[in-house]
Amino acid sequence: MSGGSQYAGDWKVPNMLYGRTITSSIPHGMVKRIDLSKLNDLKGVAAVITCMDDQTIWNAGERIHKRRLFTDHVRFVGDSVGAVAATSRNIAQEASELVQVEYDELPSVFTIADSLKPDAPKIWEDGNVLGPHHFGFGDVESAFKKADLIMEGDYTTSRVHNSPLEPATSLAWWEGDKLTVVAGSQNVMGTRDGIAKDLNIPASKVRVITLYKGGGFGNKNNSMNHDLMAALLSKKTDKPVMMEYSRADDFTGIHGRWSSNQHLRVALDTRMGKIIAGDQTAYCDVGGYTRHVMSGNFIDGAESYYSAEAWRGTSYAVYTNTSATGHMRAPTGPQACFAAETLVDEVAHKLRLDPMRFRLNNRVRTYEGHKTFTSNGLEDCLIQGAEVFGWKEKWQRPPERPSGKSARGVGVAIATWHSRYGKGEAILVLKNDGHVELSTSVVDIGTGAKTVMAMIAADALGIELKDISVIWGDSDLGLYAIGESGSRTTNFTGIAVKDAALKLRSKILELASSHFKVLPAKLAIEHGRVIQIGSPGKYLELAKLLEYAKLDELRERSTTEPVVPEDQTGYSFAAHFAEVEVDLETGKVSVTKYVAAHDSGTIINRLLARSQVQGGVIMGIGMALSERLLINPDYGMIQNASFYTYRLPNITSIPKIDAVFIETKDPFGTKGLGELTLVPVPAAIGNAIFNATGLRLRGLPFTPEGILRASGSLTA
């Protein structure tokens, strides 16, 4: 805001060196020889580490297999075989280019089809495919037998990239045997533990600091390879080392979202207008390495949108000699949603039903037919979202084919996302000046987590927000925090903060009761003072309370781990409504209006929650209309590793986005929000394009070329 924030790349420490990676120029092969002789003539090179002299395993770098930090088996153009540290950026860059690597080149594959062939080169010893991974419930085969209509389709989603504005950056230094890493991490505790494990040192000897990070969206959940490279180079040189990735390095070397080729079938009872069952299969191109560590699936989510009696999901991860993949905002979600919500839209059209009403009638009521949701606001999301959007006035049946210069249309899509509850920790300290300090390990990557935590504490304690300060972002606090991912921060850490605040409040009132000479039940805290209920003149400032009690501070620590009962499950819900205008001469699609209705339980901070909705919708517009990593067909490298050619949404292409919050009364209070805001966006836009033009597009992104081809305007 005023230039004071310290992102990793802003740090400057004495004697700092600059690090660069040495990367592979071939898509697949074994390192035969590395020749460093050309570095002899270059002044300022402090250290070189390569796969020839380092065996470090980057455990978080690959889900199933062991991935070496510096590999001797390169699996994509851009894979790291070493790193160099030098006294300036330019020298480090030059050095990295002067290192000569000889390879025994192996045949490579760049597409799912080629990678699945029986004679395909093995990217990993145990083959190129992970899976099948199953999700879903019920007996799909018998459910399909009940159908009087089955509809199906093929759907594809492309490889896209997290592309946070801050490129990957790490600074590391050692003090004796204690390592400090200034990382742009989403999870300081996870990063600390990961680095400790990889370097084989105790976690107590590693300190990770993240004060600010310029976005992540899933690509900095735990230890990153550049954290380790900085640490190792620093150890070797005995100087601090700053690893900085360029924008091109970030696109190529840091993971993005895997693609999906899907086939989906739904079984229908057309008399009742009901979805009986769904059967969804996906093949996903996961690149040379996949960092996915979650549910085990590569697409999922759609099994919980509707009251089907059965849903079967199967996903396969297929390795190719291309850049790595991993978590990106709702890693499995928008892919599954795009297929499901497009086909459901096709069903509604076939049955001549309003697509919003069709979804309303079929929406999920119980989870997988037998568990209750802790709260379920999907019905209101659809109804209120439609009302705010003006669905009834705007929706008309689509044309048979597009005509004229442009066309307008509207589309709807729903989605759900699991909302989890887990361990959180917080420390609250009342200081002798009446000020309160809240310590948690959350990192603020832009979600406003610190503010939300402070609000929870201030509210439970009865003090003003201005009297509370938050200490965060340092693993030396020793406090467990799940980090900023999985839409879990407000839940996990928020619950611990509230618990600590309520306990501290009790302590304060206990202490005050001897001063006021009444029972604690007759006291309260308001605006930072202890007051006696019903006696307006009797109050005591918190600072004075400590003074009377001769205490320097009052402290409370809380560790919480809420448990959801066996027969229940927590889910967040959403219904999105999009209006588009399609230019039929250029094929360009503009989103002209957007309403996103969300049930995430209690909303603590409306301003911040709206920002999460806007952020997810804009990322979804990018995924729908302009973002795609272009993989070179001959070498497998990313051809558009630049903002010039990887088109992020620009301010001129974004309409006003309205958020509607359905605040269901959930026993746990809050539910996750951040990821779900992206999930239904591409489907909603695709459905709007169909409504406008009669053109059903089943592949992301919806490029102008694709629109023109579909309309028959482009015959070449």
Place this chain on the structure above:
Amino acid sequence: MQDNLIKVTFTINGALRSVEVESRETLLDAIRDKLGLVGAKKACDEAVCGACTVIFNGKAVCSCMMLAVEASGSQLVTIEGLKKEELDEMQKAFIQNDAEQCGFCTSGQILSAKAFLSNLDRKSAPLDEDSIKEALSGNLCRCGCYNNIVRAVQQVSRMGLS
């Protein structure tokens, strides 16, 4: 191969400063590394994203695409130059409208907006949403703050008209 260093002098945030730079050194690197003004960010280093925006002789420019030597004798304003005793009106508007999430693009957004408003002939030019968006079209935001950024700029622009 390192050049001999060249001394460059400019007025930055109201103060006359000199730095010694290589001929190939960008203005962005010079202000970050040599002057410690880290508010301008290196996000793409090829003048697409605008995170490195500074105001150069009254115009918003990408400092990553300007050599430090080109700034000789110029008037520069960086984000650090805005805050005096209290936050600048644009900074306040950004906070009030939650126009920043991760904050990485923010200094560029604010400077582009300020340059736009100060170069505008407010009596004749209507301050509609489209003209604000056009002015900020060189500033990317991955977190998706665009709606709130427009609101913040509109808020400030209304203050100027009275």
